[in-house]
Amino acid sequence: MADQTSQKAQAAGKSDAGYWAANVRIILVSLVIWALCSFGFGILLRPMLSGIPVGGTDLGFWFAQQGSILVFLALIFFYAWRMNKLDREFGVEEE
Amino acid sequence: MDQFTINLLFVGASFALYIGIAIWARAGSTSEFYAAGRGVHPVTNGMATAADWMSAASFISMAGLIAFTGYDNSTFLMGWTGGYVLLALLLAPYLRKFGKYTVSEFIGDRFYSPTARLVAVISLLVASITYVIGQMTGVGVAFGRFLEVSNEVGLLIGAVVVFAYAVFGGMKGVTYTQVAQYVVLIMAYTIPAVFISLQLTGNPIPGLGLFGTDLESGLPLLQKLDQIVAELGFREYTMHHGDTFNMVLFTLSLMIGTAGLPHVIMRFFTVPRVADARWSAGWALVFIALLYLTAPAVGAMARLNITEQFWPNGTSGEAVSVEQIATDPAYDWMQTWQQTGLLGWEDKNGDGRIQYYNDASPAMQERAATEGWEGNELTNFNQDILVLANPEIANLPGWVIGLVAAGGLAAALSTAAGLLLAISSAVSHDLIKGQWNPGISEKGELLSARIAMAVAIVVATYLGLNPPGFAAQTVALAFGLAAASIFPALMMGIFTKVNNYGAVAGMLAGLIVTVIYIFLHKGWFFIPDTNSFTDADPLLGTIKSTSFGAVGALINFAVAFTVSKMTAAIPQEIEELVESVRVPRGAGVAQDH
Numbered sequence: 112m113a114d115q116t117s118q119k120a121q122a123a124g125k126s127d128a129g130y131w132a133a134n135v136r137i138i139l140v141s142l143v144i145w146a147l148c149s150f151g152f153g154i155l156l157r158p159m160l161s162g163i164p165v166g167g168t169d170l171g172f173w174f175a176q177q178g179s180i181l182v183f184l185a186l187i188f189f190y191a192w193r194m195n196k197l198d199r200e201f202g203v204e205e206e
Numbered sequence: 207m208d209q210f211t212i213n214l215l216f217v218g219a220s221f222a223l224y225i226g227i228a229i230w231a232r233a234g235s236t237s238e239f240y241a242a243g244r245g246v247h248p249v250t251n252g253m254a255t256a257a258d259w260m261s262a263a264s265f266i267s268m269a270g271l272i273a274f275t276g277y278d279n280s281t282f283l284m285g286w287t288g289g290y291v292l293l294a295l296l297l298a299p300y301l302r303k304f305g306k307y308t309v310s311e312f313i314g315d316r317f318y319s320p321t322a323r324l325v326a327v328i329s330l331l332v333a334s335i336t337y338v339i340g341q342m343t344g345v346g347v348a349f350g351r352f353l354e355v356s357n358e359v360g361l362l363i364g365a366v367v368v369f370a371y372a373v374f375g376g377m378k379g380v381t382y383t384q385v386a387q388y389v390v391l392i393m394a395y396t397i398p399a400v401f402i403s404l405q406l407t408g409n410p411i412p413g414l415g416l417f418g419t420d421l422e423s424g425l426p427l428l429q430k431l432d433q434i435v436a437e438l439g440f441r442e443y444t445m446h447h448g449d450t451f452n453m454v455l456f457t458l459s460l461m462i463g464t465a466g467l468p469h470v471i472m473r474f475f476t477v478p479r480v481a482d483a484r485w486s487a488g489w490a491l492v493f494i495a496l497l498y499l500t501a502p503a504v505g506a507m508a509r510l511n512i513t514e515q516f517w518p519n520g521t522s523g524e525a526v527s528v529e530q531i532a533t534d535p536a537y538d539w540m541q542t543w544q545q546t547g548l549l550g551w552e553d554k555n556g557d558g559r560i561q562y563y564n565d566a567s568p569a570m571q572e573r574a575a576t577e578g579w580e581g582n583e584l585t586n587f588n589q590d591i592l593v594l595a596n597p598e599i600a601n602l603p604g605w606v607i608g609l610v611a612a613g614g615l616a617a618a619l620s621t622a623a624g625l626l627l628a629i630s631s632a633v634s635h636d637l638i639k640g641q642w643n644p645g646i647s648e649k650g651e652l653l654s655a656r657i658a659m660a661v662a663i664v665v666a667t668y669l670g671l672n673p674p675g676f677a678a679q680t681v682a683l684a685f686g687l688a689a690a691s692i693f694p695a696l697m698m699g700i701f702t703k704v705n706n707y708g709a710v711a712g713m714l715a716g717l718i719v720t721v722i723y724i725f726l727h728k729g730w731f732f733i734p735d736t737n738s739f740t741d742a743d744p745l746l747g748t749i750k751s752t753s754f755g756a757v758g759a760l761i762n763f764a765v766a767f768t769v770s771k772m773t774a775a776i777p778q779e780i781e782e783l784v785e786s787v788r789v790p791r792g793a794g795v796a797q798d799h
Contacts, residue, residue, distance in 0.1 A: 126572025166417025175280035
C-alpha cells in the first residue's frame with residue numbers, strides 16, 4: 112500500500128530531494144516567524160509597538176512574557192500538521 | 207491537623223505513587239531501559255518531557271527572578287520555551303528516524319568517528335552532572351523547609367526514592383513517574399496562582415489576571431505595580447533597563463542550550479513514529495506553557511503582595527510595624543522563613559517599623575533623610591523562597607502549602623531522574639558498549655546501565671551534600687556546553703554534509719572557547735578570585751559569560767564548515783545515512799534492532 116503510493120508519487124516527479132527542499136522552505140518560514148515574535152516583537156521592536164496598550168503596559172511586554180510562547184506553540188503544531196501532510200504528498204510516510 | 211502533618215501527608219502520598227508506578231513499569235530489556243520500548247504515546251511523552259525539562263529552576267526560581275527584575279528577565283520565559291521550536295523543527299523527527307538510543311551515538315555514526323562520539327559523551331556528561339547537582343540541592347532545601355528534617359537527611363530520602371524507580375524502571379519507569387510528577391507539579395504551581403489571581407484581579411486564570419485590573423485600586427495590575435515599585439525607588443517593572451544586545455544573545459543561548467540538552471532530546475527516542483516525534487514536541491510545549499504562562503503572573507502578583515504587606519498604608523504612609531509582623535497572622539510567613547535564614551529584616555533606625563525601599567536611589571535617599579530612615583530594612587530576601595512562600599503570603603489554606611511542597615520535590619526529582627538516565631546511558635551505551643567492549647551481551651549492558659545509574663546517584667548525592675560552592679554558576683556551564691557543542695553537531699549532521707574532521711574540530715572549538723570564556727568570568731574551575739573579568743564588565747562588549755553559548759555555537763558552525771571544505775567529502779554510505787534520516791519512510795524498522 113505504502114509502496115504503491117510512493118511509486119505513484121515518484122512517477123509524478125516527486126522525489127526525496129523535492130520533499131527535503133519543501134521541508135527546508137517550511138522550516139525557514141517558521142524560523143523567521145519564531146525570531147520575529149521573540150527577538151523582534153519581544154525585545155528589539157518593542158519600542159515601535161509601545162503605542163499599542165495591553166493591560167497596563169504595551170504589546171511588546173505581552174509578546175516577551177506570553178505572546179512568544181503562544182506563537183511557539185502554534186508553530187510546532189503547524190509544522191507537525193504540515194509535515195505529516197507533506198509526507199503523504201510525497202509518499203514518504205511511515206508504513 | 208498541623209501544617210507539618212499535612213506536608214508529610216502530601217509528600218508521602220506522592221512518593222508512594224512514584225514507587226507504585228516504578229514497580230508496575232519495570233524495564234526488562236535495553237530497549238525498555240533506554241527508550242521505554244519506543245511505545246510511549248506522544249501526549250504521554252509530551253507530559254513526561256515537560257516534567258523532565260521543568261526543574262527546580264523553573265518551579266522554584268523562575269518566578270522569583272521575574273518578580274524582582276520584571277521585563278528584563280522575560281529572557282527565561284522566551285529562552286526556555288523557544289528552544290522547543292528548534293527541537294521540533296531541526297532535531298526531534300530526524301533523531302527518532304535514526305532510531306538509536308543516545309545523542310552521542312548519532313554523532314558517532316553520522317560523523318563515522320569514535321572521537322566525535324567521545325567529545326559528545328564528555329560534553330554530555332559534564333553538562334548533565336553539573337545540572338544534576340542543582341536538582342539534588344533543591345531536593346534537600348524543599349525537604350528541609352517542609353518536613354523539618356535537615357537538608358542532608360532530606361537529600362538522602364530523595365536519593366533513595368530516585369534510586370528505586372530510575373535504577374529498576376529505566377526510561378520506562380522514569381517516563382511514567384514523570385507523568386505523575388507533572389500532574390503533581392502543575393497543580394502545585396497553578397492552584398495557589400489561581401487563588402491569588404482571584405484575590406487581586408477577580409480573574410481565575412492567572413495568565414489573564416496579569417493583564418487585568420487590580421480590584422483594590424481599579425488600575426491595571428501592571429500599572430499599579432510599576433507605580434508602587436517606582437515610588438520606592440525601584441526600577442519600573444514593565445520597562446527595559448539592561449543591555450538589549452546581551453538580552454537577545456542570552457535568550458538565544460538559552461534556546462539553543464535547551465535544544466541541545468541530552469536528557470530532553472533522548473525523550474524523543476521513546477515514541478513509536480517520526481510523526482509522533484513532531485506532535486510530541488508540541489505536546490511537551492503545551493504542558494510546559496501551562497506553567498510558563500502562569501509564571502509571569504505569579505512573579506508580578508507576589509511582588510505586589512509583598513510590597514503592599516510592607517507598606518499597608520500605601521507607599522507614602524507609614525511602613526509596617528515590627529509589632530504587627532510579630533503578632534498579625536498575615537505575617538506568619540515572615541517568621542517561618544526567617545528561621546531558614548533565607549529572609550531577614552532589621553529595624554536599623556529603631557523607629558519600630560520596617561522600611562523596605564531601594565536605598566541606592568537618589569530620590570529615596572532624600573526621602574530617607576527627611577524621614578530619618580537609615581537604609582533598607584528588609585536586609586535579606588532570597589528570591590528562591592518566593593514560589594514556596596507564596597501560598598503563605600497570600601494566606602491560603604494549609605493543604606495548598608502541602609501541595610506546593612510535593613510539587614517542588616516533583617520538579618526536582620523528575621529532572622534529576624531524566625539527567626541520571628542520560629548519564630547512565632552515556633556510560634553504558636556510549637562508553638562501555640561503544641568504546642571498550644562492543645561485544646557485551648544485552649543482559650550485560652542492562653546490568654552495566656543499572657550500575658552506572660546507581661554510581662551516578664551516589665556521586666550526585668555526594669555532590670549535593672557537599673556542593674562545590676559553585677552550584678549556581680554551573681547552570682551557565684551546562685547550557686553553554688549544550689549550545690556550543692551538542693546542538694550544532696546534531697544540526698549539521700542532519701542538514702549539511704559536514705565531514706568527520708569538520709565535526710570534531712567544530713565541537714572542540716565551540717567547547718573550548720565557551721569554557722574558557724565562562725572560566726575567565728566565573729573563575730578557573732569556578733575557584734573564586736581566579737577570574738580576570740566580571741559579568742558586569744565582560745571581555746567582549748556587553749556579552750556576559752552566561753550569554754556566550756550562542757557565540758560558541760556560531761564558532762562551532764564556522765570552524766566545522768571551514769575544516770570540512772578543506773578535507774575529503776563524506777563517504778557514500780554516510781551520504782545514504784543522511785538521506786535516510788531526512789525522510790520518515792522506514793522508521794518502523796528501527797524499532798526491532
